Amino acid sequence: MYKNFLRYLISAIFLITFSISAKADFKVGFVYIGPTGDHGWTYQHDEGRKAVEAAGIKTTYVESVKYGADAERVIRQLAQSGHDLIFTTSFGYMDATNKVAKDFPNVKFEHATGYKREHSNVSTYSARFYQGRTILGHIAGKLTKTNTIGYIASFPIPEVIRGINAMTLAAQKVNPNIKTKIVWVFSWYDPGKEAEAAQALIDQGADIIMQHTDSTAPVQTAEKAGIWSFGQASDMQRFAPKSILTSIIDDWAPYYVERAIAARDGTWSQQDTWHGLKEGMVAMSPYNKGMGADLVKEAEQLQKDLASGKIHSFTGPIYDQKGNILVAEGKVADDGMLLGMNVYVKGVEGDIPK
Amino acid sequence: MSLDISFIGVLIGSIMASSVPLILAASGELITERSGVLNLGVEGMMIIGAISGFALMVITDNLFIAIIGSMLSGVVISLIFGFLTQSLLTNHVATGLALTIFGIGLSAMLGKNFVGIPGKDFPILFSSLRESIPFFGPILFGHSIVLYFAFALPFLTNYFLKKTKLGLVVRAVGDSPVSASNQGINVILVRYCCILYGGGMCGLAGAYLSLIYTPQWIENMTAGRGWIALALVVFATWSPIKVLIGAIIFGGISILQLHMQAVGFRIPVQFLIALPYLMTIIVLVVISRDSRKIKLNTPTSLGRIFYKEK
Numbered sequence: 001m002y003k004n005f006l007r008y009l010i011s012a013i014f015l016i017t018f019s020i021s022a023k024a025d026f027k028v029g030f031v032y033i034g035p036t037g038d039h040g041w042t043y044q045h046d047e048g049r050k051a052v053e054a055a056g057i058k059t060t061y062v063e064s065v066k067y068g069a070d071a072e073r074v075i076r077q078l079a080q081s082g083h084d085l086i087f088t089t090s091f092g093y094m095d096a097t098n099k100v101a102k103d104f105p106n107v108k109f110e111h112a113t114g115y116k117r118e119h120s121n122v123s124t125y126s127a128r129f130y131q132g133r134t135i136l137g138h139i140a141g142k143l144t145k146t147n148t149i150g151y152i153a154s155f156p157i158p159e160v161i162r163g164i165n166a167m168t169l170a171a172q173k174v175n176p177n178i179k180t181k182i183v184w185v186f187s188w189y190d191p192g193k194e195a196e197a198a199q200a201l202i203d204q205g206a207d208i209i210m211q212h213t214d215s216t217a218p219v220q221t222a223e224k225a226g227i228w229s230f231g232q233a234s235d236m237q238r239f240a241p242k243s244i245l246t247s248i249i250d251d252w253a254p255y256y257v258e259r260a261i262a263a264r265d266g267t268w269s270q271q272d273t274w275h276g277l278k279e280g281m282v283a284m285s286p287y288n289k290g291m292g293a294d295l296v297k298e299a300e301q302l303q304k305d306l307a308s309g310k311i312h313s314f315t316g317p318i319y320d321q322k323g324n325i326l327v328a329e330g331k332v333a334d335d336g337m338l339l340g341m342n343v344y345v346k347g348v349e350g351d352i353p354k
Numbered sequence: 355m356s357l358d359i360s361f362i363g364v365l366i367g368s369i370m371a372s373s374v375p376l377i378l379a380a381s382g383e384l385i386t387e388r389s390g391v392l393n394l395g396v397e398g399m400m401i402i403g404a405i406s407g408f409a410l411m412v413i414t415d416n417l418f419i420a421i422i423g424s425m426l427s428g429v430v431i432s433l434i435f436g437f438l439t440q441s442l443l444t445n446h447v448a449t450g451l452a453l454t455i456f457g458i459g460l461s462a463m464l465g466k467n468f469v470g471i472p473g474k475d476f477p478i479l480f481s482s483l484r485e486s487i488p489f490f491g492p493i494l495f496g497h498s499i500v501l502y503f504a505f506a507l508p509f510l511t512n513y514f515l516k517k518t519k520l521g522l523v524v525r526a527v528g529d530s531p532v533s534a535s536n537q538g539i540n541v542i543l544v545r546y547c548c549i550l551y552g553g554g555m556c557g558l559a560g561a562y563l564s565l566i567y568t569p570q571w572i573e574n575m576t577a578g579r580g581w582i583a584l585a586l587v588v589f590a591t592w593s594p595i596k597v598l599i600g601a602i603i604f605g606g607i608s609i610l611q612l613h614m615q616a617v618g619f620r621i622p623v624q625f626l627i628a629l630p631y632l633m634t635i636i637v638l639v640v641i642s643r644d645s646r647k648i649k650l651n652t653p654t655s656l657g658r659i660f661y662k663e664k
Binding site: 035036037038039043064150181182183184186189190191192193195196197199200201203204206215216217220238239349350351353354 | 361364365368372462466469470472563567568569570572573574575577579608609612613615616617618620622623624627
C-alpha cells in the first residue's frame, strides 16, 4: 500500500519540470514491515530515517509492506524511481532484496537481519540484540518468584531463538531453577493475539513477561496483571510505567547516516555489519528503580562488561535440550554459530516449531 | 497444566472476553442477512468502529461518547453500503468487499495521529465480587458492560426474530421480498434498517478491540476477525444461539492453544494455530445437521437484488 503516493507524484512532477537534464538528487528509500507508529521495530527504523533526513539527504519510505511479491514490487518501484540506496528493514525481505539488486547494479541495497549477499551491491546489517537479552535474563532470574519466565515469540528464525537462548542462559546463571515458557504467535504484529499470549503465560505461572513481537499489548497486559515486563525495540515505558523494567532499544540512526553519506560520496562498499552495545546499535532504556538499587547496579555493570567484551552472552559450557555440548567450557560461540542458531539450550521448554 | 478450579474460572473469563467482538459482529450481520442482504463489509465496518471509538476517546476523554460514536460510525459507513445496494441496486458481494477495503484504508488514514497513544482503563463492573467468589467470580463478574451486552445479544436476537412482529417482518423480507412487498411491507426500508443495525453492531465490535480488549489504536488491528464473524453466521445456519456457541468455541480454542503451548504439549504449533478454525467448523456442522431447520432459518433471497416495479 502506498501511503506516499502523493509524495511520489509531487516528486515525479518536480523531476520532470525542473531537472530533466540534471542528475536527480541523491535519494534513500526505506521499506518497513509495520506502520511507523508501531512504537517498536519500525518506529526505530523510522527514527533512523529521520536522522538521515536531518543530515541533508532526501528519503522516502513505504510502510506495512508484506513479505513476498508485494515486497519485491515495492523495492523494485523504489529502485526504478531513482533511489540510490534502499534499506529493506525486515528479515523476510531477504530474497526480494537480492532479486531486485541483480537488476539494478547501480543502486545500493542494505538488508536488515539477513545473511544473503548474492550481489556486490547488497550489504547486510543487524544488531546484537542478544546482548540486551542477556541483561533481561539476569534481571528476570533475580526477580522471578515463580521461577517461570514467559516469552512471546514471533517466528522460529535464528534471530528469535538466539534471543530466547541468551536470556535463558543469563537467567540460569543467577537462578538455576529457572524455566522459560514460550508461546509462538506466528506474527510480528497482532496486538489481540499478543495480549492473549501474555495472559496465557501469566495464567500458567509466569511472573515476568518478555516479547519478541512488536506491539505494546504484552507490556500493557503485564501492567494490568501487576507483574514485571520488558519492552522491545523502543522504549515502551509510557505504555506500562510500573511494569517495564527496561527496554532493549535498537538505534539504527548512526549506521543509517554513515551508510547514506558513504553511498552519496561514492565510498560505499559491500559489508556485513553486526553491531551491539559497544557501538550503540543496541541500547538499554533507563532501568526501573522498582527492581532495587543493587540490581540496577548489577545490570549496569553487566551492560558495561558486555559492551567491552569482558563478558560474552554465549560462554561455554552450553548444552542443548538433550544435553549435547554446543559450546565447550571456556570457549565462546562464534558468529557463524550465532547466526545459524536453530536449537534451544537446556532449560527451555518445548520444541522449536519446524 | 495447573487444573485447580479457580484457574479454570479465570480461563473461562478470558475466553469470554476474547469472543465478544465475534458475537457482536456476527449477531449484527445475522440480522442483516436475515433480511436478505449479504454485507461482506463486516471487517471494514469493524475497523472503522475501532478507530472512531479510539479517536473519540482521545479527543473527548469520555468513554461513553467513544462507544456511542463508534456505533454511529458503523451506522454511517453501512449507510453507504445500504444506499449503493438498496437504492442503486449494486451487487451485494462486490459492494461489501469494496466496503471492507475502503474501511481498512480509511481507518489507516484517520488513525495516523492516534498511533502510539496509550488507551484508558475501561471501567469493569463488580470487580470486588470477582476476587471474592472462587470459580464463578472471574466468570460472572469483573467484565465491561459491553461484554454483558454481547452475551445477552444472541438471546435478544433470537427472541426478536421468533417472537416479535417486527422479527417476522424481517424474516419475511429475507425469504420472499416480493410477497412481503405485496403485503404492503416497505422492503427497502426494512433492509435499510437491518443494514444500519448490522453496521452499528460491527462498529461496537471494533470499539471493543480498541477501547477495552487491547486499549490502543493500531492499523489493521481487527486482523481478520470480521471475516471469522461472517463465516460464523453461515456455519451457524443463521441461528443466533449457534452463533454464540461458535464464537465461544473459536475464542476458547484460540486461547486454549496458547495455554497448550505455554504448558509445552508436544503438538506442532502450526496445527495448534489452525485448530480454532477446524474445531469451530466441525462443531457447527455437527450441531446444525437438521436440514429442515436449516431451510427454515436460511434467508432464501440472500444476496439477491430486489426492486419494486412501479
